[in-house]
Amino acid sequence: MKGRLEMLRELAVRSDTKMVLLVMDGLGGLPSVEGLTELESAFTPNLDMAALRGETGLLEIVDTGITPGSGPGHLSLFGYDPRDHFIGRGILEAMGTGAEVLPGEICARGNYSTWGEGDLILDRRAGRIDTESSSSITSLLGRSIREIDGVSVRFYPGLEHRFSVVLSGEELGEKVTDADPQIEGKPMVWAEPLDDSGRKTATVINSLIRKVREVLSGNEKANGCLLRGISGTPDIPLIPDLYGIRAAALATYPMYRGLARIVGMDVVDAGKTVESLFQSLRKNWDSFDFFFVHVKYTDSRGEDGDFEAKKEVIEKVDTLLPDLLSLDPDVLAVTGDHSTPAMMGGHSWHPSPLLVCSRFVRPDTTSQFGERSCSLGSLGLMPGSKLMGLMLAHAGRLAKYGA
């Protein structure tokens, strides 16, 4: 059977239409004791009006009952079946610390750690040193170590004991084990190649750790490091090639910018707040065809288990929606990359409410943006990876299939 991406690539045509994919991370929820979900109980007159004018449904992001991580969740929204394409935990977390990774490069997430005699790992997190000290150590390493065995090395600071590192050079593969003993009080366990493709990477990783030990030898706590989750960018077709669009990512968190970058979007500055996201959208409006706008805080408050705070983030987004609509996008889709019910304090498998607005929708009977109302919408329960093609259709960017 012809795969969906292959079909979209064949049918994609150019146009001057504008599309906005507004992702409220972890949008979907579960009812509180009062019987309504976060989204259902939020006061959202603008989203409700959009639901009334548009068509609605629920997105099954990965598959029934499967709780999506952020990587699979976004791949799905970008049109990739997350069962076919996978992004490793290592690269995602490294991107979360701000590491910029290009195709062919290899990244690892690092922990500063306390080493003792005979390479014993006394503390895998160097006493959870504070972010400021950690950043200055990372900066020192960046100045001291620029190359190992002909491979260039870049360091990125993270929170507390975390940092990440990106290797750039020839013959680097990702089939390498963690350089990490996993438990404390045991001797270091060095990186090993899982097959021939990982041989050079393992050597470089281990040399790098030795070099870091030298540079940090004067430190009491952070006198070494561990490197884990060694991975490269996934082998994935890029959005501009697939859909023939110039796509911009507007996200306040590094991980989502990283995710967008590895599927070929341009990352533009979007500040740190929900307001700055929408300002950035206006500022970049003329330069792109497609805008991925990522609101992180719905998920964060859901993860906190804070029903009211999650509801308030949704209400905040609602107040900014008229500003977005005043740009007159040809297609607007609003959804989440997974659900994060406050009552569960984490990601869940529940499908994600979806609304789609364009001049070409068949408005359904839904007049409110909520889980239950969307479950009665005309888009039904739809695989998340089909949304992208639907947006392209509404944007007049897909030719007819067959004569």
Add this chain to the structure above:
Amino acid sequence: MKGRLEMLRELAVRSDTKMVLLVMDGLGGLPSVEGLTELESAFTPNLDMAALRGETGLLEIVDTGITPGSGPGHLSLFGYDPRDHFIGRGILEAMGTGAEVLPGEICARGNYSTWGEGDLILDRRAGRIDTESSSSITSLLGRSIREIDGVSVRFYPGLEHRFSVVLSGEELGEKVTDADPQIEGKPMVWAEPLDDSGRKTATVINSLIRKVREVLSGNEKANGCLLRGISGTPDIPLIPDLYGIRAAALATYPMYRGLARIVGMDVVDAGKTVESLFQSLRKNWDSFDFFFVHVKYTDSRGEDGDFEAKKEVIEKVDTLLPDLLSLDPDVLAVTGDHSTPAMMGGHSWHPSPLLVCSRFVRPDTTSQFGERSCSLGSLGLMPGSKLMGLMLAHAGRLAKYGA
């Protein structure tokens, strides 16, 4: 693409939660002249309350328009796509007579038959001899024939002229034609191998029939037998390995116990009535994680074409539901393995009404357990084989997919 079973196997985690899959065989129906189906017209206050509190939908057991047999119907509910995995009719019917079949063994269902001169088959069912006579013949054969060509043989009595036989030994394959002329008044047609793997089985089957002829030579009617539907157990991953659960099957009919056994469930004694099923559930509650509870009589009454009697079975189950709920299962799913509308007097392709209850459901707008109300439920029209993963999710037994 990563298949669903593979994904579930990778994500499955242990928990101490309890799941109940209550299958009312052939539950779904069609409206009588009064306009309501068997389920819709049944008085089911407890199922309706569960539908109100839970989420509902319709299960497409095999595929749109495809009428499931009992084998595919249950495989689907157990999480296997019935288009990928198949259980032969022979083994199912043999299991229906109570035959216990282990992996590697071969079974066949038998007919006692009347043979004449020159191996003419005069009556394929030996005048439909009564069950008592048939059982005593089977018992005689069991005592007389224990081995053929080094292959051990077990006999199981069935109803009327039916019995089944299980072969246990080396090099037995299932690619063998029926030993049955199909029509009466014609000479016997012997088993033949379909390929090399069936060579030994065909030889043993034919020798066995000759031996049966010898032992029964004194009988007037049942002086021989036919052996049909020669098959082994399917090559199928087992439920405890797939999902990491201890699964119990509670069923009053042998075939459903056999079905459960070949997917790796433990079969526990459940008596002969609907009441004894629920008593057995309580008795075994502490020993398992998952309970497959099979109510046969909805299907039987549907097959009889008896609308009222099928409705009464549903009402009977409804009265026992509070007893089940008092066990406080973490997840309860109620559905059928296919529809059996009384007006059709047989299995049908219509999707099966489904309700799922747990602490983590998003209650939908459905407040009655019926075909029409479930068609508006938030689970939508869902492939039957996805139910199992959804139950595991609600039971907190699936980890997140990807970071």
